[in-house]
Amino acid sequence: MSNESLGWRARLSEDLATAVRRDPAARSKVVMLLSYPGLHAIWAHRGIHALWNMPGMRVPARLLSQAVRTATGVEIHPGAKIGRRFFIDHAIGVVIGETAEIGDDVFLYHGVTLGGRSMQQVKRHPTLGNNVTVGAGAAVLGPVHIGDNAQIGANAVVVHDVPADSIAVGVPAKLRQPRSTTPPLAVPSQAADAAVEWELADPALWI
Numbered sequence: 001m002s003n004e005s006l007g008w009r010a011r012l013s014e015d016l017a018t019a020v021r022r023d024p025a026a027r028s029k030v031v032m033l034l035s036y037p038g039l040h041a042i043w044a045h046r047g048i049h050a051l052w053n054m055p056g057m058r059v060p061a062r063l064l065s066q067a068v069r070t071a072t073g074v075e076i077h078p079g080a081k082i083g084r085r086f087f088i089d090h091a092i093g094v095v096i097g098e099t100a101e102i103g104d105d106v107f108l109y110h111g112v113t114l115g116g117r118s119m120q121q122v123k124r125h126p127t128l129g130n131n132v133t134v135g136a137g138a139a140v141l142g143p144v145h146i147g148d149n150a151q152i153g154a155n156a157v158v159v160h161d162v163p164a165d166s167i168a169v170g171v172p173a174k175l176r177q178p179r180s181t182t183p184p185l186a187v188p189s190q191a192a193d194a195a196v197e198w199e200l201a202d203p204a205l206w207i
Helices: 008-022 029-035 037-052 058-072 188-193
Strands: 074-076 094-096 113-115 139-141 167-169 174-176
Touching (some): 008 037, 037 074
16 A cells, blocks of 8 residues: 555545546546545545544544445445545445555445454454455455455455455355456556457456
């Protein structure tokens, strides 16, 4: 997870550029500013996470996060650590637990749960590396580690570590091999040159 700090204008511009890169329906920055709940949830979380780390401010941080949940359909615990260029497509139904850690360039579809399996106050939520994609409805449960560039298929249930550059699908999730080593949705210029089969981002659709 990058610790590089940016000014709010640079961060806002980066978030909008990420939305354009991740969502082919994104054409207007004004529309994205006003109607993308995934972006709204991320922006709110940054302020709430800072509040969470201030002495005596955890109760108001928790209450604010619940208000954001009502407004956006995304529940991000104030304690969760999230990297740069994080994007949630459609947003609704996403739950991110308190001790979850998310790297840079991570992409979640709607309905994803980064949840826990323990009632103990320990590290009980997943750690996602950089450039991880998690498909719609998938659940990643427990203090598992998802390696860089890993892909989690739609509706998969992941309860074990997933190595870097791997694909996990099914219930419980198992590792699968892609038909090619060309990464899907790498960057726009590369995607244009890729085969048609790489147009779909969710690995459950293209293995």
